Amino acid sequence: MKVNKLKNKLKNKLVWVGILVLGLAGFTGLCAAGELDVFAGENQVLRISGGTAHIPVMKAVARKIMTFNSKIQITIAGGGSGAGIKQVGEGLVDIGNSGRQATEGEVNKYGLKMYKWAIDGVAAVANPKNSVKALSTQQLQDIFSGKIISWKAVGGEDKSINVYTRDTASGTRSVFWKKALKKSDITAKANVVVSNGAMKTAVNNDPYSIGYVSVGFIDAGVAPLALDGIAPTMDAVKSGQYKVVRGLFSNTKGEAKGLAKKFIDYLMGPDGQALAAAKGFIPVN
Amino acid sequence: MVREKFPKFVFMGASLLSVGITLAILGFMVALAYPLFARGMFWKMLIQPWSPDQDLFGLGPMIVGTLSIASLAVCISLPISCGVACFVGIIHPRGKGRTLRQMVEAMTAIPTVIYGFVGIFLLVPLVRELFSQGSGMCIFSAGIMLGVLISPTMILFFIQSFTLVPQPYLNAADALGANTVQKFFYIVLPCAWKSMATGLILSFGRAMGDTLIALMISGNAVGFPGSLLDSARTLTAHIGLIIAADFDSIEFKTLFVCGICLYAMTGIGVILVRFLAGKGRVK
Numbered sequence: 001m002k003v004n005k006l007k008n009k010l011k012n013k014l015v016w017v018g019i020l021v022l023g024l025a026g027f028t029g030l031c032a033a034g035e036l037d038v039f040a041g042e043n044q045v046l047r048i049s050g051g052t053a054h055i056p057v058m059k060a061v062a063r064k065i066m067t068f069n070s071k072i073q074i075t076i077a078g079g080g081s082g083a084g085i086k087q088v089g090e091g092l093v094d095i096g097n098s099g100r101q102a103t104e105g106e107v108n109k110y111g112l113k114m115y116k117w118a119i120d121g122v123a124a125v126a127n128p129k130n131s132v133k134a135l136s137t138q139q140l141q142d143i144f145s146g147k148i149i150s151w152k153a154v155g156g157e158d159k160s161i162n163v164y165t166r167d168t169a170s171g172t173r174s175v176f177w178k179k180a181l182k183k184s185d186i187t188a189k190a191n192v193v194v195s196n197g198a199m200k201t202a203v204n205n206d207p208y209s210i211g212y213v214s215v216g217f218i219d220a221g222v223a224p225l226a227l228d229g230i231a232p233t234m235d236a237v238k239s240g241q242y243k244v245v246r247g248l249f250s251n252t253k254g255e256a257k258g259l260a261k262k263f264i265d266y267l268m269g270p271d272g273q274a275l276a277a278a279k280g281f282i283p284v285n
Numbered sequence: 286m287v288r289e290k291f292p293k294f295v296f297m298g299a300s301l302l303s304v305g306i307t308l309a310i311l312g313f314m315v316a317l318a319y320p321l322f323a324r325g326m327f328w329k330m331l332i333q334p335w336s337p338d339q340d341l342f343g344l345g346p347m348i349v350g351t352l353s354i355a356s357l358a359v360c361i362s363l364p365i366s367c368g369v370a371c372f373v374g375i376i377h378p379r380g381k382g383r384t385l386r387q388m389v390e391a392m393t394a395i396p397t398v399i400y401g402f403v404g405i406f407l408l409v410p411l412v413r414e415l416f417s418q419g420s421g422m423c424i425f426s427a428g429i430m431l432g433v434l435i436s437p438t439m440i441l442f443f444i445q446s447f448t449l450v451p452q453p454y455l456n457a458a459d460a461l462g463a464n465t466v467q468k469f470f471y472i473v474l475p476c477a478w479k480s481m482a483t484g485l486i487l488s489f490g491r492a493m494g495d496t497l498i499a500l501m502i503s504g505n506a507v508g509f510p511g512s513l514l515d516s517a518r519t520l521t522a523h524i525g526l527i528i529a530a531d532f533d534s535i536e537f538k539t540l541f542v543c544g545i546c547l548y549a550m551t552g553i554g555v556i557l558v559r560f561l562a563g564k565g566r567v568k
Contacts (some may be wrong), residue, residue: 054543083529169529188508191422191516232344
């Protein structure tokens with residue numbers, strides 16, 4: 001009897017200790033990983049491509065996930081919104097990013113499911129050395145269509161304007177063209193670069209340049225131009241004052257499933273949204 | 286018997302396969318571009334400008350861009366290559382020449398993207414400041430960079446062709462008291478120009494086929510270039526830029542026309558090489 005009692009007591013104690021340990025472990029786990037827990041036990045490859053504006057956030061999220069579970073491999077490629085939609089539709093990648101909504105044709109053809117996880121502005125940018133800091137819509141249209149060819153005409157130096165644009169498959173281009181240029185022409189003399197990053201490099205290197213990038217990409221290297229008196233800051237984008245905005249989408253073929261779904265859920269969750277905000281985009285949740 | 290026949294069979298198979306693939310690629314491009322042929326757009330596309338908004342899908346500016354950049358590259362590379370090859374092959378075959386030759390051989394191993402990078406950060410700003418017109422991303426910059434890129438190929442080809450000059454001719458010239466310059470102009474050039482021309486055409490093809498340098502530093506504007514300092518787009522860069530377009534769009538179909546154009550240009554080059562080489566053999 002005595003031995004049994006002792007055993008029981010010990011058992012009880014052990015149970016308590018066990019519960020305590022488990023609880024503690026769970027608690028610390030919650031603190032440390034939390035939303036990342038769903039990635040435990042995965043060991044697959046996740047391929048992402050498309051919109052170049054998305055890349056900084058994609059990279060940050062991928063780094064978090066791969067640090068948590070080093071067996072998961074996430075590859076991130078650019079290519080532009082058109083490439084993202086096409087590649088995910090053809091099954092070449094698991095998630096295809098786009099800086100514009102997929103067209104009705106694209107959605108029907110591939111059965112795409114779009115997930116909007118942030119709002120982004122597209123801003124005209126110039127070299128920081130340029131004294132011109134603001135333009136009207138009319139001036140912007142005239143510069144991009146090639147009617148105004150000197151910075152002098154808009155209050156700057158007497159130097160010719162070098163216009164930079166993106167290829168036609170770019171989501172950034174389609175939004176800028178629709179909402180900032182109101183679908184007016186872009187001159188055939190404009191230099192064409194292939195990504196938001198390349199645009200930043202080009203504008204940063206050329207003192208007489210004008211181009212446009214996602215607001216998330218603006219830093220000391222390029223100077224945003226106020227459009228009709230409204231500077232393209234995060235606050236202005238958030239409040240709706242700055243009109244040249246678009247959603248950032250991650251698309252999957254059919255409903256997202258498996259690792260892709262977990263990735264997108266994480267992106268839409270508090271952690272992912274905080275990362276998006278840290279990279280200069282407006283979170284949706 | 287079997288041992289003799291087996292390798293023959295394998296090599297035959299390999300060569301037939303490579304010929305087959307080359308022809309299949311042409312067939313593939315023609316088949317995919319067929320809708321454009323059928324609508325009679327093909328020939329118009331070769332001269333029209335590119336402006337998808339106005340339903341113009343011409344490749345004229347890209348063809349002009351490709352030819353002008355590649356020609357400029359050859360014009361820049363030719364005198365340099367000639368000089369270096371002469372130095373290495375004739376004036377200093379040993380010692381300094383040998384070191385130089387090894388350096389040239391090492392140059393062939395540098396990846397294209399490095400040239401593109403150097404071009405963007407060193408050459409482009411320099412050209413922009415020097416001419417104070419345009420962005421510096423232009424035919425001129427791309428031509429210089431491509432000229433540097435193709436010069437190792439050209440130099441090695443030239444050195445090779447100099448070694449084909451019969452030694453007795455050179456000895457005879459020496460006996461007559463010819464100096465190096467005379468020897469070069471009166472013996473080496475007349476003997477070697479045909480194979481040098483072959484090297485020239487092959488380098489031209491290489492300059493034309495390069496994508497990355499053009500994409501990075503020629504500016505990629507879609508207009509017809511008016512001067513060397515204008516931004517221009519090559520056929521190869523055009524393919525790189527348009528590949529992201531929708532599969533069903535006409536834009537995407539034009540890529541195959543680009544492919545056919547490049548194929549045709551390279552083909553003409555190869556035929557020229559054959560022609561010259563054939564003539565060389567008759568002599």
